[in-house]
Amino acid sequence: MINEKRGIMMRLVLLGGPGSGKGTQADVLKKKYNVIKLSTGDLLRQAIRDGSELGKQAKNYMDKGELVPDLVMVGILEEKTAEFEAKKQGYILDGFPRTVPQAEALLKMLDKQGVELTMTLLIDVPEEELVRRLSSRWTCRDCSYTTFKDSNGNPATCTQCGGELYQRDDDKKETIMNRLEVYSKNTRPLISFFKDKDLLEDVDGFGQLEEISARIFDLFDMKGIK
Ligand SMILES: [Zn+2]
Secondary structure, three states: OHHHHHOOOOEEEEEEOOOOOHHHHHHHHHHHHOOEEEEHHHHHHHHHHHOOHHHHHHHHHHHOOOOOOHHHHHHHHHHHHHHHHHHOOOEEEEOOOOOHHHHHHHHHHHHHOOOOOOEEEEEEOOHHHHHHHHHOEEEEOOOOOEEEOOOOOOOOEOOOOOOEEEOOHHHOHHHHHHHHHHHHHHHHHHHHHHHHOOOEEEEEOOOOHHHHHHHHHHHHHHOOOO
């Protein structure tokens, strides 16, 4: 039933805090379900490279150091997804929408295309766990490889080149707390928005990468997504 209502083609919004493993899960889903991962950065770069009208507009804002307005961004997304609809190619949105107005614009766009969002999937990780994960990330001074130190402080040096590891300012606890606060402030209304529309599903984001993937596969099975 769900299949018939929502269609088999996957149109997925992925939500999850910094450190939730959202990007990695998107890559896993991309392979398993043969869908395309669309990040706003990639979309913008491609539109600019293609020299489309909207790409030119986006470039103007970016050159001035301004944010690309939602209307332009959704326009670019609309052009791209129209190609996918024509090919029946499923896709995952990573990093969009970030605000309720963007979410509204997205649903309006899908409505215009005569299709429905399959679901918004939240990878739910408790804040303490995100802090623990993010603050254990260290970067190599020589090759910029990032690695995670365990509670014993291992590894002591870069596992790729043996170089010295340091903690980037971005990965320090205070910065992390700020990032999480911004995330939570922006995302909480988004979660309510999709929940109210019966479009939100969440999976427990605690544990190993493979365990979290398995939970997502189970959920998709249940929903008849193949
Ligand atoms: Zn290294």
